[in-house]
Every structure is written in structure tokens, then in C-alpha cells.
Amino acid sequence: MQPNHFPRLSQLHILMRLGVVFLTLVLLGGYVVSGIHMAWYYEKRDGVPGLTIDDIRAHYHGVTVPSPLINALEDGHPEDLSERERNILLDWLRNPATLSARYDDFDLGEDAPAEIIATSCISCHARNASGPDAYPRLPLEFFDDIRPLAVSREINPTPIEIIAVSQHTHAPVMAVILLVIALLSAMTRFPRPVVGGIILIGAVGLFADMGAWWLARFNDTWVYAIVGGGFAYSASTGLAGLLIIIDCLIPGPRKPD
Numbered sequence: 001m002q003p004n005h006f007p008r009l010s011q012l013h014i015l016m017r018l019g020v021v022f023l024t025l026v027l028l029g030g031y032v033v034s035g036i037h038m039a040w041y042y043e044k045r046d047g048v049p050g051l052t053i054d055d056i057r058a059h060y061h062g063v064t065v066p067s068p069l070i071n072a073l074e075d076g077h078p079e080d081l082s083e084r085e086r087n088i089l090l091d092w093l094r095n096p097a098t099l100s101a102r103y104d105d106f107d108l109g110e111d112a113p114a115e116i117i118a119t120s121c122i123s124c125h126a127r128n129a130s131g132p133d134a135y136p137r138l139p140l141e142f143f144d145d146i147r148p149l150a151v152s153r154e155i156n157p158t159p160i161e162i163i164a165v166s167q168h169t170h171a172p173v174m175a176v177i178l179l180v181i182a183l184l185s186a187m188t189r190f191p192r193p194v195v196g197g198i199i200l201i202g203a204v205g206l207f208a209d210m211g212a213w214w215l216a217r218f219n220d221t222w223v224y225a226i227v228g229g230g231f232a233y234s235a236s237t238g239l240a241g242l243l244i245i246i247d248c249l250i251p252g253p254r255k256p257d
């Protein structure tokens with residue numbers, strides 16, 4: 001068969017082409033929804049709101065989330081805390097073993113962390129704090145508020161069995177979808193190298209994504225391959241889907257049936 005004789009979408013009956021348009025729309029819509037679902041699902045992995053690369057890293061590799069208190073103090077927050085008091089707090093936080101003992105150690109007097117926090121932080125970090133600069137979402141009133149923020153936390157990667165279960169459903173389905181999209185887009189009238197390039201990018205992306213799920217356990221640089229590969233796959237599927245829809249909607253030259 002000559003390459004030119006590869007069947008064309010434009011040779012199909014208009015009813016069939018409309019059917020293909022709607023199915024492609026459902027497919028792409030489904031991917032948009034699963035993208036949103038993924039964002040919700042991964043968002044809180046690293047304990048920080050919002051989807052970031054660290055959420056993906058936490059899922060596939062595990063991460064250490066540094067103490068938010070140490071982070072904030074090292075970043076110079078709050079601005080008007082004296083250097084001396086900042087150092088007292090940092091010194092206290094960097095010794096987790098004596099965290100609770102020193103928190104309100106009577107012998108430290110004014111220099112007890114509890115005292116410094118009460119005078120320098122509570123005005124903004126109380127549950128009932130109000131005002132333009134207040135941050136009642138993060139109360140620092142009691143030791144129980146402070147303890148979880150004082151230590152760095154290890155977030156373990158998702159158990160390998162769950163990764164396997166997830167891949168065993170994702171890999172075949174995603175590959176088959178791209179295969180169908182590849183066949184349909186090969187039947188459009190768009191230039192073959194363009195369509196082929198788009199599909200190749202998606203296919204290599206999926207391959208890298210799926211392989212990196214495993215490699216990221218050992219080396220977290222592969223997390224970028226998961227994100228990059230996933231992005232290439234979605235972009236390729238979306239773009240090729242769009243080409244299919246456009247081609248189905250543009251009437252072809254009428255041929256005898």
C-alpha cells in the first residue's frame with residue numbers, strides 16, 4: 001500500500017467524523033479532570049499547601065521537610081526580632097532532645113523560648129489574633145502548637161507495592177490511548193513529520209515517566225523525568241487530539257462511496 005493510500009478521516013462519513021470528534025472531546029476532557037485530581041491528590045504530600053515538585057518528590061522518593069520554625073527564623077522572620085533572641089530560639093530549636101525541657105525552663109528567665117515567643121510572636125500568631133499582619137492560621141500559643149513545627153519531618157515514599165498497582169493500570173491504558181490517538185492523527189491531512197513528531201514526543205515522554213517512577217526511588221533527579229515526561233505525554237495527547245478534531249470538522253473532497 002502506498003503511503004498516500006493510508007485511510008483518511010476526511011473520507012469518512014460526516015456522522016462518523018462527528019462521532020470521532022465527540023469521543024476525542026470526552027478523552028481530552030477526561031485527561032483535564034485527571035490532571036485536576038492529580039493536583040489535589042499530590043498537593044499535600046510535603047505538608048506544604050499547593051502542588052510543587054516536592055510533592056512529587058515526596059511521593060516517589062520521600063523528602064525531609066525542614067522545621068518551618070527554623071526556616072522562618074533563618075529567613076529573617078519576623079523582621080523586628082533582635083539578633084540575640086533569634087539566636088536563642090535557633091539554638092533551642094536545633095537541639096530537639098531538649099526541646100520540651102528548655103521551652104519554659106524557669107532558670108532561663110526572660111530568655112526562655114516560651115517568653116520570647118509570647119512577647120515576639122503571639123501578637124500575630126494567636127488563634128484570636130487580628131489585624132493586617134496577623135497570621136492566626138499558624139498559632140504558636142502552646143507547646144503542642146510549636147512541637148510539630150519545631151522538628152524536621154521525614155516523609156517516606158509511597159510503598160513500592162502501591163506504585164506497582166498504580167503503574168499496572170496506568171501504563172497500559174495511557175499507552176493504548178496514545179496508540180489510538182496516533183492512528184487517528186496519522187489519518188489527518190496534517191503533514192506527516194509534524195504528526196509523527198508530536199506522537200514521538202508523547203511516546204518518549206510516557207516511557208521516561210513510567211521508567212522514572214522506579215528510578216526516582218533511588219535518585220531524586222528522576223523526579224524531573226516524571227514531571228517532564230508526564231508533561232510531554234499530556235501535551236502530545238492534547239495537541240494530536242486537537243488535530244484530529246480539526247481534521248474531522250473540515251470537509252474533505254467528495255468521493256464516490
Ligand code: HEC
Nearest residue numbers: 068069072077078081117120121123124125133134135138
Ligand atoms: C507582625 C506579625 C508577625 C509576627 C510578630 C510574627 N509573625 Fe510569623 N508570620 C506572620 C505572617 C503574616 C506569616 C505568613 C506570611 C509569611 O510567611 O510571611 C507568618 C508566617 C510564619 C511562619 C510560617 C512560614 C511558612 O513557612 O509558611 C512561621 C514558622 C512563623 N511565622 C513563625 C514566627 C515566629 C517564631 C515568630 C516570633 C519569633 C513570628 N512568626 C512572629 C506574621 C508574624
